Amino acid sequence: MSTSQGQRDAASASADDTENSRTPFYLQLRDRIAAQIATGQLSAHSRLPSERTLSEQYQTTRVTARLALGQLEAEGKLYRSNRRGWFVSPERIIYDPSLDVSFTDYVTKQGGVPRTETLQSTSLTVPAWLAQKSGLEEGSEIYHIQRRRYIDGRAILTENIYVNPAVCPGLLRFDFNQSLWKLMRHEYSVSLSDKHVTMYPTALTEPQAGILGVTPGTAGLYVNRISRNSEGVFIEFDEEFWLHDALCISVHAKG
Amino acid sequence: MSTSQGQRDAASASADDTENSRTPFYLQLRDRIAAQIATGQLSAHSRLPSERTLSEQYQTTRVTARLALGQLEAEGKLYRSNRRGWFVSPERIIYDPSLDVSFTDYVTKQGGVPRTETLQSTSLTVPAWLAQKSGLEEGSEIYHIQRRRYIDGRAILTENIYVNPAVCPGLLRFDFNQSLWKLMRHEYSVSLSDKHVTMYPTALTEPQAGILGVTPGTAGLYVNRISRNSEGVFIEFDEEFWLHDALCISVHAKG
Numbered sequence: 001m002s003t004s005q006g007q008r009d010a011a012s013a014s015a016d017d018t019e020n021s022r023t024p025f026y027l028q029l030r031d032r033i034a035a036q037i038a039t040g041q042l043s044a045h046s047r048l049p050s051e052r053t054l055s056e057q058y059q060t061t062r063v064t065a066r067l068a069l070g071q072l073e074a075e076g077k078l079y080r081s082n083r084r085g086w087f088v089s090p091e092r093i094i095y096d097p098s099l100d101v102s103f104t105d106y107v108t109k110q111g112g113v114p115r116t117e118t119l120q121s122t123s124l125t126v127p128a129w130l131a132q133k134s135g136l137e138e139g140s141e142i143y144h145i146q147r148r149r150y151i152d153g154r155a156i157l158t159e160n161i162y163v164n165p166a167v168c169p170g171l172l173r174f175d176f177n178q179s180l181w182k183l184m185r186h187e188y189s190v191s192l193s194d195k196h197v198t199m200y201p202t203a204l205t206e207p208q209a210g211i212l213g214v215t216p217g218t219a220g221l222y223v224n225r226i227s228r229n230s231e232g233v234f235i236e237f238d239e240e241f242w243l244h245d246a247l248c249i250s251v252h253a254k255g
Numbered sequence: 256m257s258t259s260q261g262q263r264d265a266a267s268a269s270a271d272d273t274e275n276s277r278t279p280f281y282l283q284l285r286d287r288i289a290a291q292i293a294t295g296q297l298s299a300h301s302r303l304p305s306e307r308t309l310s311e312q313y314q315t316t317r318v319t320a321r322l323a324l325g326q327l328e329a330e331g332k333l334y335r336s337n338r339r340g341w342f343v344s345p346e347r348i349i350y351d352p353s354l355d356v357s358f359t360d361y362v363t364k365q366g367g368v369p370r371t372e373t374l375q376s377t378s379l380t381v382p383a384w385l386a387q388k389s390g391l392e393e394g395s396e397i398y399h400i401q402r403r404r405y406i407d408g409r410a411i412l413t414e415n416i417y418v419n420p421a422v423c424p425g426l427l428r429f430d431f432n433q434s435l436w437k438l439m440r441h442e443y444s445v446s447l448s449d450k451h452v453t454m455y456p457t458a459l460t461e462p463q464a465g466i467l468g469v470t471p472g473t474a475g476l477y478v479n480r481i482s483r484n485s486e487g488v489f490i491e492f493d494e495e496f497w498l499h500d501a502l503c504i505s506v507h508a509k510g
Contacts, residue, residue: 076456092455194508
């Protein structure tokens with residue numbers, strides 16, 4: 001994956017200033033590992049030496065090594081994989097919410113390998129919060145699709161999608177391990193006219209943390225999107241829970 | 256501050272499902288406190304009872320109480336203030352990067368009280384990374400302004416701004432405890448034509464953590480913006496380090 005022009009390393013600006021004796025050793029160790037990532041000596045998805053090996057190599061304690069690794073995890077440079085150790089995070093995938101490009105397309109274009117897995121697809125009655133958001137009547141029917149998405153084999157988001165049956169009757173008979181928007185366009189001639197995207201950092205709680213195989217409380221990014229057609233009719237509400245290190249949001253605007 | 260239409264509570268969707276005996280008690284306690292915030296029983300910036308009082312009130316340990324509070328902090332619902340305890344986070348300020356509205360204006364419009372404090376303003380030589388980003392020559396002059404911004408008296412972001420002296424000669428003589436864009440428009444007739452905004456969650460490290468009075472490693476949101484005029488001339492590069500619970504990004508798009 002090529003280096004993104006849009007991404008500037010939020011932590012590197014201060015790295016030069018911190019390499020002095022007043023800097024806690026775990027931050028000095030953080031800088032050394034970060035430098036190995038920046039130069040490509042440690043490449044995306046490669047596995048770090050064990051905490052014990054690292055602590056021996058840098059003549060420090062395992063507690064200090066773990067602090068450095070945790071700091072790099074919080075910055076999005078390393079990730080943990082259940083019981084298998086620490087790995088280098090790949091470049092964040094760049095997502096421009098003002099464009100109409102599918103996950104599958106923008107991940108592929110940036111050199112990643114996307115995969116989508118449907119966890120459930122079912123018919124529900126509209127709850128109060130969704131009635132308020134969508135304009136659909138509380139208690140009326142709505143389709144619910146829950147999916148998990150991967151980049152390069154790593155589960156990086158889970159999503160709940162709520163689709164208006166009036167615009168896509170019989171939708172649940174399809175396979176959702178593909179782009180839902182392409183499906184809706186192709187099978188129902190649904191065309192998106194207006195979308196409103198909302199995003200903020202948050203902790204991943206259950207059930208999302210479990211679905212992504214991370215500890216509850218792990219940092220995440222919450223993204224939701226309401227889409228309507230040109231008559232203002234509600235099409236879908238999608239809410240996505242991303243690992244915090246997977247995504248970079250990019251918006252171009254003309255003043 | 257009124258309830259935002261754009262914000263959906265990322266955690267509340269699952270709250271109903273988790274109130275059972277298999278749910279760890281700290282998450283049940285989290286749900287009870289979250290409900291008090293949702294109903295307004297605990298209002299923005301109000302102080303929670305001490306961890307000891309909470310643990311007595313809910314007949315649990317201080318460790319469990321602290322876990323529940325930490326979870327709510329990670330979700331952006333509570334914040335800690337140095338040695339003064341736990342407080343309820345106000346509604347996130349909504350920021351639309353596709354619009355051309357100043358911090359002062361969008362915070363005020365949403366019922367918050369903004370304040371800007373200049374930490375330093377100085378002339379620097381362009382470092383390599385900024386030369387690459389801006390198109391200015393490495394080693395040439397650039398203005399650097401560092402500021403801290405507050406909402407309702409709470410420091411919520413610190414920023415580094417780098418301005419092209421060619422478009423604003425003598426800029427450093429001004430007071431920057433105000434909207435920089437209004438100043439540049441008024442004094443230099445600078446008009447923004449193109450901006451590119453990039454955002455991702457990250458950990459706040461030094462010196463930013465210190466400037467905001469939080470522990471290094473605290474969750475944050477990194478935002479940068481490159482602005483050019485209609486001839487494509489570089490105007491400014493601004494990088495902002497936000498507390499993770501202060502901002503909600505909102506983008507409207509026509510398909």
